[in-house]
Amino acid sequence: MPLLNAQEAEEEYQDALVTLSFLEEDDSKIIRATARDMEGNPITDLELYFYVQRTFSLLPIGDFINFTDENGMVEVEFPGDLPGDKEGHVKIIVKLQDSDSYNDLTVERIKNWGIPTPVDQFEEKRSLWAAAANAPIALVLATSGMILAVWSIIGYIIFILFKISKLNKVNT
Amino acid sequence: MSKVLSKTDSEIFKSPREKDLLSHITSTSLKYKIWIAVLLVFVVFGLIGYYRQLKFGLVVTAMRDYTSWGIYISNFVFFVAISLVGSLFSSILKLNKNEWSRPLTRISEIIAVSAIICAAVIIIVDMGRPDRFFYVIRYLRIQSPIIWDVIIISTYLVISFLLLYISMLPDLGLCRDRLTSVPRWKKKLYRILALNWNDNPRQWKKLQKINKILAITVLPVAFAIHTITSWLFATTWRPGWDSTNLGPYFVSGAFMAGAAIIIVAMYFIREHMNLGRYITQGHFDKMSKLLVLLSLVYLYFNINEYLGPAFKMVGVEGEHITELFVGNYAPMYWLVQIGGLVLPIILLLFKPLRKPLPAFVISMLVLLGAWFKRFLIVIPSLQHPYLPIQGVDESYLHYNPTWEEWAITISSFAWFLLIITFLVKIFPVIPVKKEEAFIKSNSNSQSDNDEI
Incomplete structure (x- = not known):
C-alpha cells in the first residue's frame, strides 16, 4: 500500500515509489521499505533514512546507512524500547533524500509499536503550575474570598457616602 | 495665630485657622510656578525617553535576558513602599489614638495616593508592549503572584483615594462654602466632591463610622500590598530572593521609608506654606x-x-553575598546600609538632630538609601542565576541603566511630586475641621461649627 508524497518533479530526476510493510517475528519488529521506479522495477542501492517522530525531532533508527537490495528492499529493526502515546502509537517516517536519480520523498505511517505511555495527568491536575482553568480550588476560594471581602467594604463605604450626600442641613 | 486678619480675609474666613490652612488655595506664588515648571521639564525629558522606548522597544534600556528587571522595577518597589505611609498614619497611629499625628494624616494620604499611582504606571512603563496590558486581565491566571500584585495594587489605589477623600469631606464642604473667589472649575470641583456636606451631625457620625472601617481595612491591605510585592521576588528562584524573611523585610523597610518621606514633606510644607504653627518642632521630634x-x-x-x-x-x-559585601556592588551596599540605615538611627538619637532641618537632611539620606536598597535587591540577584551564564553577549553580563531609563525614572519622581503639589495646592493639607470637637459641640447645641 503505497503512501507517497512525491516531490515536485525536476527534468533530470525521476519519481520513485516507496512502500512500507511491517513484520513482527518473535520479539522483533521489522520495517520493510520497498523502492520501485514508476514502471514498477525495483531500485537497487537506493539509500533510505528511517526515523521515529519524537516530541521535538526525528529519532534516526536502523543502520548508519540503509541501502535497498536487488529486490528494491531494505529492512530495519524497530527498537523495542521506544515510548509511544497512551496506546503505543508511534509515527514511523522513511525518507528518500539527496539521491542522484530520484526526487526526495517522505513516507509516514503510524504503528502501535511503541511502549504505551500513560498520559501524564500532571498538567491537567489542579496545581500552581497548571493552566488558569486548573487553579487549585483552595487558592481560588481564598483569593476570591479576600477580594470579595475587601471590595464589599469598599462598596459599603461608597453606599454610605451616597447616604451622606442625601442628608440635608439641620434646621433648613 | 497672632496676625490680624485683613477685612477681606475676615469676610472670607471665619477663623484664623481657616485662613492659615485655606489661603494657599486662593493665591499662587512665583516660587510655586517655577517649581511646577522645573517638574514639567523633567516630565518632558522622561516622555522623550519613553517615546524612544515605545518606538524602538525595550532594547533602548540596558535590560537583557538576565537583568530583565532594571531600575523600573526597583523604582516600582520603592513607590509601593512609600505608599504604605498612608496606612501608617490613617490606621496604625490613628487607631492607637496618637493625637499628635493628626495634622500629618492628610500629608501621608496625599503621598500614598501619589506613590501608588506612580507604582501602577511604572509597571506599565516596564512593559515592552503596554498595549497588551489588558491581556493580564484577559488571560488571568490566579496562580501567578503578578496577578495578586495587580489585584492588590488596584485595591490599595481605591482605598488610598477613599482614605484621602473621606477624611477630607468636611474640609471640601468648607472649601465650597468659603472659597468663593476661586476659578469656576475649582468651585465646581469642590461642589461635586463635597457631596452636599453640610455639617449635619448625622453626616459626621456616618463619616466617623466609615473612617473607622477604612482605618481597619487599610491595614491588612497595606501589609498585603508590600508582602505580595516581596513575593514577586520570593517566588522567583534567584539568590537573595529565596527567603522566607522577604515579606516582613519589605514591609518594615516600607514603613521606614514612609516615615522618612513624611519628615521631608513636613519640612517643605512647613517652610513654604508657613505652617510652622501646625507642623511644629514637636512633630519633627516625634x-x-x-x-x-x-x-x-x-x-x-x-x-x-x-x-x-x-x-x-x-x-x-x-x-x-560576595558581590554585595566586597564585590562590584560593595560601595553602594555599604553606603546604603551604613549611610541610609545605621547612621540615621544613631544621629536621630540626639535631640538637636531631631529639629526640622537636621531631621529633613537625615530623612533624605534614609530615602536615598531606601531607593538604592531596592536597586540592590533587584539587580545583583538577577545577575547571579542558578544556571550558568554561557554563550551570551558581553552586554548581558552587566547592567548600567541607559539615559532613557534614567530619564523615565527621574520623570516618575517629577510626576510623583507634581501629583502631591497639585493635591496640596487645591486642598487643605492639614485638616481644618476637627470631627471630635464638632460632635461634642453639637451634642448640646447647633453652635458655630467654624470656630472649632
Whole structure:
C-alpha cells in the first residue's frame, strides 16, 4: 500500500515509489521499505533514512546507512524500547533524500509499536503550575474570598457616602 | 495665630485657622510656578525617553535576558513602599489614638495616593508592549503572584483615594462654602466632591463610622500590598530572593521609608506654606523618634536577611553575598546600609538632630538609601542565576541603566511630586475641621461649627 508524497518533479530526476510493510517475528519488529521506479522495477542501492517522530525531532533508527537490495528492499529493526502515546502509537517516517536519480520523498505511517505511555495527568491536575482553568480550588476560594471581602467594604463605604450626600442641613 | 486678619480675609474666613490652612488655595506664588515648571521639564525629558522606548522597544534600556528587571522595577518597589505611609498614619497611629499625628494624616494620604499611582504606571512603563496590558486581565491566571500584585495594587489605589477623600469631606464642604473667589472649575470641583456636606451631625457620625472601617481595612491591605510585592521576588528562584524573611523585610523597610518621606514633606510644607504653627518642632521630634524605631525594626530584618546566607556562603548564594559585601556592588551596599540605615538611627538619637532641618537632611539620606536598597535587591540577584551564564553577549553580563531609563525614572519622581503639589495646592493639607470637637459641640447645641 503505497503512501507517497512525491516531490515536485525536476527534468533530470525521476519519481520513485516507496512502500512500507511491517513484520513482527518473535520479539522483533521489522520495517520493510520497498523502492520501485514508476514502471514498477525495483531500485537497487537506493539509500533510505528511517526515523521515529519524537516530541521535538526525528529519532534516526536502523543502520548508519540503509541501502535497498536487488529486490528494491531494505529492512530495519524497530527498537523495542521506544515510548509511544497512551496506546503505543508511534509515527514511523522513511525518507528518500539527496539521491542522484530520484526526487526526495517522505513516507509516514503510524504503528502501535511503541511502549504505551500513560498520559501524564500532571498538567491537567489542579496545581500552581497548571493552566488558569486548573487553579487549585483552595487558592481560588481564598483569593476570591479576600477580594470579595475587601471590595464589599469598599462598596459599603461608597453606599454610605451616597447616604451622606442625601442628608440635608439641620434646621433648613 | 497672632496676625490680624485683613477685612477681606475676615469676610472670607471665619477663623484664623481657616485662613492659615485655606489661603494657599486662593493665591499662587512665583516660587510655586517655577517649581511646577522645573517638574514639567523633567516630565518632558522622561516622555522623550519613553517615546524612544515605545518606538524602538525595550532594547533602548540596558535590560537583557538576565537583568530583565532594571531600575523600573526597583523604582516600582520603592513607590509601593512609600505608599504604605498612608496606612501608617490613617490606621496604625490613628487607631492607637496618637493625637499628635493628626495634622500629618492628610500629608501621608496625599503621598500614598501619589506613590501608588506612580507604582501602577511604572509597571506599565516596564512593559515592552503596554498595549497588551489588558491581556493580564484577559488571560488571568490566579496562580501567578503578578496577578495578586495587580489585584492588590488596584485595591490599595481605591482605598488610598477613599482614605484621602473621606477624611477630607468636611474640609471640601468648607472649601465650597468659603472659597468663593476661586476659578469656576475649582468651585465646581469642590461642589461635586463635597457631596452636599453640610455639617449635619448625622453626616459626621456616618463619616466617623466609615473612617473607622477604612482605618481597619487599610491595614491588612497595606501589609498585603508590600508582602505580595516581596513575593514577586520570593517566588522567583534567584539568590537573595529565596527567603522566607522577604515579606516582613519589605514591609518594615516600607514603613521606614514612609516615615522618612513624611519628615521631608513636613519640612517643605512647613517652610513654604508657613505652617510652622501646625507642623511644629514637636512633630519633627516625634516623627524622628518614630523613624528611629522603624529603622531599628528594618535593621533587625536586614541582619536576618544577610546573616544566614553570609554565614553559609553556599554556591551562587555565596557569590551573590560576595558581590554585595566586597564585590562590584560593595560601595553602594555599604553606603546604603551604613549611610541610609545605621547612621540615621544613631544621629536621630540626639535631640538637636531631631529639629526640622537636621531631621529633613537625615530623612533624605534614609530615602536615598531606601531607593538604592531596592536597586540592590533587584539587580545583583538577577545577575547571579542558578544556571550558568554561557554563550551570551558581553552586554548581558552587566547592567548600567541607559539615559532613557534614567530619564523615565527621574520623570516618575517629577510626576510623583507634581501629583502631591497639585493635591496640596487645591486642598487643605492639614485638616481644618476637627470631627471630635464638632460632635461634642453639637451634642448640646447647633453652635458655630467654624470656630472649632
